[in-house]
Amino acid sequence: MSTDSPDKIIDRSAKLVFSFFISSAGLWLLVAALFAYLAAAKLTDPFFLSTYEFLTYGKIKVSQANAFVYGWGGNAIFAVSIWILARLSQAEVRGSIFLIFAGVIWNLAITFGLLGILDGHMSGHEMLEMPTEVWPAMLISYLIITFLILVIHRSRQIRETIAPQWFILAAILWFPALFLIAWNGMELNPARGTVQTVLSMWYGQSLIWLWLTPVALGAAYYLIPAILGRTIDKYYLAIFGFWCIAALAPWSVVHHLEGGPVPMWIPAIGTVMSIAMVFPIAVASTNFHATAFMDIGKVWDSLPLRFVIFGTLSYTVSSYIGVVFSLPTVAKITQFTIINEFHFNQRVYGFFSMIIFGAVYFALPRITNREIPKGAKSFHFWTSTFGVLLLLLAYLIGGLTHGVLAGQPSLPWSSSVIQSIQPYFLITKFAFVILAFSQLVFVVNVWRVIFPNPISFIESCKKEAGA
Amino acid sequence: MSEDSKNMNGLPDSEHFSDEEIVKSHVELSKNKHEPTKNFLIAPLVFVFVFGCLIFVCSIQLAHSTNSFQLHPPVEVVELTPEEKESQRLERKFSSGEKIFAARCASCHQANGLGIAGQFPPLAGSEWVSADPGVITNIILKGLKGEILVKGEKYGTSAAVNMAAVPISDREIANVSTYVRQAWGNSSDEVSEDFVKQVRADYSNKQDQWTGDELKSLYSTSF
Numbered sequence: 001m002s003t004d005s006p007d008k009i010i011d012r013s014a015k016l017v018f019s020f021f022i023s024s025a026g027l028w029l030l031v032a033a034l035f036a037y038l039a040a041a042k043l044t045d046p047f048f049l050s051t052y053e054f055l056t057y058g059k060i061k062v063s064q065a066n067a068f069v070y071g072w073g074g075n076a077i078f079a080v081s082i083w084i085l086a087r088l089s090q091a092e093v094r095g096s097i098f099l100i101f102a103g104v105i106w107n108l109a110i111t112f113g114l115l116g117i118l119d120g121h122m123s124g125h126e127m128l129e130m131p132t133e134v135w136p137a138m139l140i141s142y143l144i145i146t147f148l149i150l151v152i153h154r155s156r157q158i159r160e161t162i163a164p165q166w167f168i169l170a171a172i173l174w175f176p177a178l179f180l181i182a183w184n185g186m187e188l189n190p191a192r193g194t195v196q197t198v199l200s201m202w203y204g205q206s207l208i209w210l211w212l213t214p215v216a217l218g219a220a221y222y223l224i225p226a227i228l229g230r231t232i233d234k235y236y237l238a239i240f241g242f243w244c245i246a247a248l249a250p251w252s253v254v255h256h257l258e259g260g261p262v263p264m265w266i267p268a269i270g271t272v273m274s275i276a277m278v279f280p281i282a283v284a285s286t287n288f289h290a291t292a293f294m295d296i297g298k299v300w301d302s303l304p305l306r307f308v309i310f311g312t313l314s315y316t317v318s319s320y321i322g323v324v325f326s327l328p329t330v331a332k333i334t335q336f337t338i339i340n341e342f343h344f345n346q347r348v349y350g351f352f353s354m355i356i357f358g359a360v361y362f363a364l365p366r367i368t369n370r371e372i373p374k375g376a377k378s379f380h381f382w383t384s385t386f387g388v389l390l391l392l393l394a395y396l397i398g399g400l401t402h403g404v405l406a407g408q409p410s411l412p413w414s415s416s417v418i419q420s421i422q423p424y425f426l427i428t429k430f431a432f433v434i435l436a437f438s439q440l441v442f443v444v445n446v447w448r449v450i451f452p453n454p455i456s457f458i459e460s461c462k463k464e465a466g467a
Numbered sequence: 468m469s470e471d472s473k474n475m476n477g478l479p480d481s482e483h484f485s486d487e488e489i490v491k492s493h494v495e496l497s498k499n500k501h502e503p504t505k506n507f508l509i510a511p512l513v514f515v516f517v518f519g520c521l522i523f524v525c526s527i528q529l530a531h532s533t534n535s536f537q538l539h540p541p542v543e544v545v546e547l548t549p550e551e552k553e554s555q556r557l558e559r560k561f562s563s564g565e566k567i568f569a570a571r572c573a574s575c576h577q578a579n580g581l582g583i584a585g586q587f588p589p590l591a592g593s594e595w596v597s598a599d600p601g602v603i604t605n606i607i608l609k610g611l612k613g614e615i616l617v618k619g620e621k622y623g624t625s626a627a628v629n630m631a632a633v634p635i636s637d638r639e640i641a642n643v644s645t646y647v648r649q650a651w652g653n654s655s656d657e658v659s660e661d662f663v664k665q666v667r668a669d670y671s672n673k674q675d676q677w678t679g680d681e682l683k684s685l686y687s688t689s690f
Contacts, residue, residue, distance in 0.1 A: 007486065087486045162493040225489050234510055235496040265533040272525040279518060286510070328532060 006090055011367045013092035014083050017099045018367055019450045021079035022360055024107050026443035028071025029353075031114075033436035035064035040429040044422070054118040062122060062129045063114050068348055069127060069207065070110050070138070076356045077215045078103065078145055081168045083363050084222050085149060088165055089156030095148045102144035109137035125186050126204030132187055139179055146172055163238040163287075167218030170246065174210040178203055194262050198254065205253035208347050214245065216315070216355040217284055220308050223355075223362055224291050227305045228298055233290035241283030248273050248280065255326040259335045267328075274326035277319065285316035303377045307358030310385060314350035318343070321396075333407060338421065339399030341428075342392060349435070350388045357384070357442060370449045376441060383438030391431035398424025560657065564646025567639050572647075580651040588617040591651035595682075599689040600658045602682055603644045604666045607635065615679035623679070637663040 039060045041048045049055050078099075086093050093099070113130030116122075121131040128135075149172055153165065182203035185191045191199060221238065225231055232238065255270030292299050292309050299305045322343060325334050357380070365371050398421050405417045484492075547555070569578065576582050580591035590596050595617060596603055614623045641660040648655035683690055 088490055090487060158487070158490050158494070160490070160494040162490050162497070222489070225493070226484055226486070229484050231489075231492050231496055235493055237514070239497065263534075263536075263538050265536045268529060268532040268534075271532070272529045275521055275525050275528065278521055282514070282517070 007087065007366070010086050010090065010092055011083075013094070013096070014086050015367050016096050017093055017103075018079045018083050018363065020100050020103055021075045021082070022364070022446055023450055024103065025072050025075030025079060026439075026446050028067050028075060028107075028110070029439045030436075030443055032064050032068040032072055033432070033439050035060050035067060036432045037429070037436055039064055040425065040432045043425040044429050054120075059118050059120075059122070063117050065127065065344070066117065066130060067110070067114060069212070070113075070130075071107070073212050073348065073352065074106060074110070074142075075103070076353075076360075077171070077211070078106075080219055080356060080359045080363070081172060081215060082149060082152065083367070084164060084219060084359070085152050085168060088162070088222065089152055089158075091152050091155040091157065093148075093152060094155075095151065098144055099148050102141040102148075105137055105141035106145070109134040109141065113138075123187075125182065125200045127207050128182060128186070128200075128203060135179075135183060135187075139176060139183075142176060142179075146176065162221075163232070163235070163242065164218040164222035166239075166242050167214040167221060170242070171211050171214035171218070174214070175207075178206050178210060197260070198257065198262055198266060201256055202250070202253055205256055206250050208344075209245070209249040209253055212348065212352045213249075213315075216311060216352045217245075219355050219359045220284075220288055220312050223304065223308050223359060224288060227302050227362065228291065228295050230291065230294065232287050233294070234286055237283045238287055241280040241287070244277070244280035244283070248276050252277050252326070255331070256340075258326070258328060258331040267331075271326045271328060271331075274323050278323060281316060281319040281323075285312065288312040289316070303374065303381060304358040304362035306381060307354050307361065307384075310381075311351050311353075311355035311358065314346065314354065314388075318346035318351060321346075333403035334399060335403075337399045337402040337406065338395055338424070339403065342395035342399055345388075345395060346392055350392060354384065354388070360446065364446065364449050368449050370452070372445050372449055376445050380438055380441045380445060383434055383441065387431050387434035387438055391428055391435065394424045394427035394431060398428075557657065560642050560645055561649060564642035564644070565650070567643040568646055568650075571633070571635075572643065580647070584620070585622070588615065588620070588622040590647050591653060593617050594690065596647055596653060597655045599686040600644065600648070600656070600662060601666055602686050602689070603647065604640060604658060604663050605670065605677055605682060605685075607640050607644065608663075608667055609670065609673060610676035611679065611682075612676040613678040613680075637667065 038049065038055065039057060042050075042057045042060065082093055082099070110130070113134040116131035116134065117129055122129045123132055130138075149169075153169060182199060185199045186196060186203075190196060221232065252270055252273035254266050255274045256267075257270065258267040260267070288309070289312065292305070292312075299309050324330055325339065325343075361372060361377055401424070402417070402421050405411055405420055411417055568576075575587040576590050577587070580589060582589040588595075595606075595615070612623070614621055616622075638660045640663045641658045644663075645657040647653070648658065
């Protein structure tokens with residue numbers, strides 16, 4: 001019987017942990033979607049919910065980013081990395097109870113962190129706005145999970161490792177390193193003056209480049225061969241791409257300080273390293289797309305792979321746009337505009353989340369033995385795609401308009417600059433509604449598979465009774 | 468539907484890689500470095516060429532914009548054209564004159580240069596101001612007494628300009644008389660410091676104040 005196959009045993013061992021992490025990730029996704037809508041609505045109508053002090057724009061915006069990155073991103077990373085590493089190592093997931101325990105602490109820490117932000121105890125460091133009191137809980141729970149992930153990897157059957165393992169393990173290990181450096185430099189031994197600003201920005205951007213990005217890349221390196229049944233094209237380049245990201249990404253992120261009050265060489269180095277990031281981006285997109293376009297019909301037929309390829313295309317496009325925007329001549333226009341929102345959403349929605357959706361749709365039926373209706377997945381895909389593209393186009397065009405108008409001091413600020421960006425905010429509000437709807441579909445899909453619908457359960461009981 | 472449902476039921480799927488196969492085949496690939504092929508491999512060459520270009524661009528960018536890793540941005544030296552320099556000098560002279568006028572002249576002649584009817588003569592539109600620059604310079608240097616006619620009105624029975632008691636430098640005189648000659652709709656040319664110096668030297672022997680008639684006869688061509 002199929003239950004005897006090693007894959008089934010691994011899937012069964014991962015079932016509890018995967019279900020826990022992905023269902024909590026889904027809840028965070030909805031929380032983030034709600035915050036995103038509120039923030040977008042406040043940009044179009046300043047009086048929207050303005051009587052509630054804890055719902056002011058600054059708090060909502062920050063809560064959204066934190067809920068998205070740590071709540072959705074963190075939980076999804078745990079779920080997907082544990083399952084992919086267990087499958088590739090051909091090793092069972094051990095210590096589920098500790099994983100769940102750590103997961104509960106992680107989620108509680110984020111919950112209290114977000115409540116702290118809404119209550120006005122923001123720390124003021126980019127992507128570390130949660131009050132410092134919850135940082136130790138986050139780090140400890142993360143380290144427990146890291147340890148158990150390393151245990152899975154350690155007990156692998158084949159000694160050699162391949163690309164998905166490098167990327168996922170590296171991301172898992174980079175996060176605590178980033179977190180400790182930032183914590184040390186900003187709270188334990190606060191750096192003086194400019195250094196703190198640089199560090200704060202570096203942490204916030206590196207989190208996306210060294211935590212979210214490698215996990216999504218690793219998942220893509222696993223899912224594309226697994227679904228297409230063919231090896232990665234020009235696989236020998238993958239190792240080069242991996243080390244390029246490791247070496248260049250933490251340097252390249254400082255280009256976001258262009259025009260800021262820091263020594264000139266910092267953004268200059270950032271620009272140069274951003275240009276150099278063309279190497280790993282080219283490698284990853286060659287690997288993914290050369291493989292995928294050999295069998296494009298199959299990519300289209302398989303929904304998980306459609307999500308993944310959307311994500312990798314988005315990665316390629318967004319990263320190249322990022323390189324262009326890092327050039328000083330372009331940055332003169334785009335710096336300090338809503339283009340920043342474009343970068344963030346492109347990365348976390350268009351790239352990371354889409355690949356994670358694909359990975360979840362691939363893994364869940366195998367883990368739970370229940371199929372997600374194709375129509376529901378397809379609906380999720382199209383609403384997500386439409387929502388993301390609408391959002392990104394609005395931010396891109398709006399951001400460029402913003403930059404060009406703001407660069408002309410003769411224009412009156414509120415009556416001409418703000419007025420011209422206003423319609424784009426309206427579009428993003430609409431896009432966030434679509435995205436929230438599509439994420440609701442995703443969460444319903446996931447929850448219905450993990451916790452079978454009570455109604456269908458009753459119906460099946462009725463049928464049995466009728467029979 | 469077909470793809471996922473097959474796997475869900477655990478049916479053997481010949482098209483699918485098992486995870487073990489994925490690892491093994493990729494490990495094999497990384498050992499062999501590239502897929503066996505008869506043809507010439509173009510991709511590595513393209514990569515080397517593109518990367519070489521990028522390194523070149525990066526180096527130029529780095530050399531141009533790091534400011535030699537110094538803390539402070541370079542001081543920007545703005546080269547002005549002679550016309551810009553001249554207009555900046557005139558602006559400075561005018562605003563300096565405005566300050567001197569406000570401090571030393573405006574109490575009688577008023578800030579709007581209209582003076583007070585019957586008591587202090589106006590400077591705005593006055594023929595004495597727009598006459599030869601020597602007139603105004605001499606009045607400031609030595610003072611003015613007696614009656615004069617300004618814009619058809621008689622002045623000077625009660626008050627007289629007496630600047631001799633208050634020391635004032637050539638540069639200050641040049642600035643303030645330039646201001647007076649160019650403010651409130653007056654449009655006479657500027658008075659230079661050297662000119663004031665010359666006038667001071669020419670009439671150094673004159674002890675008392677000028678009278679209107681003396682000045683009129685001295686500079687008769689300009690009235």
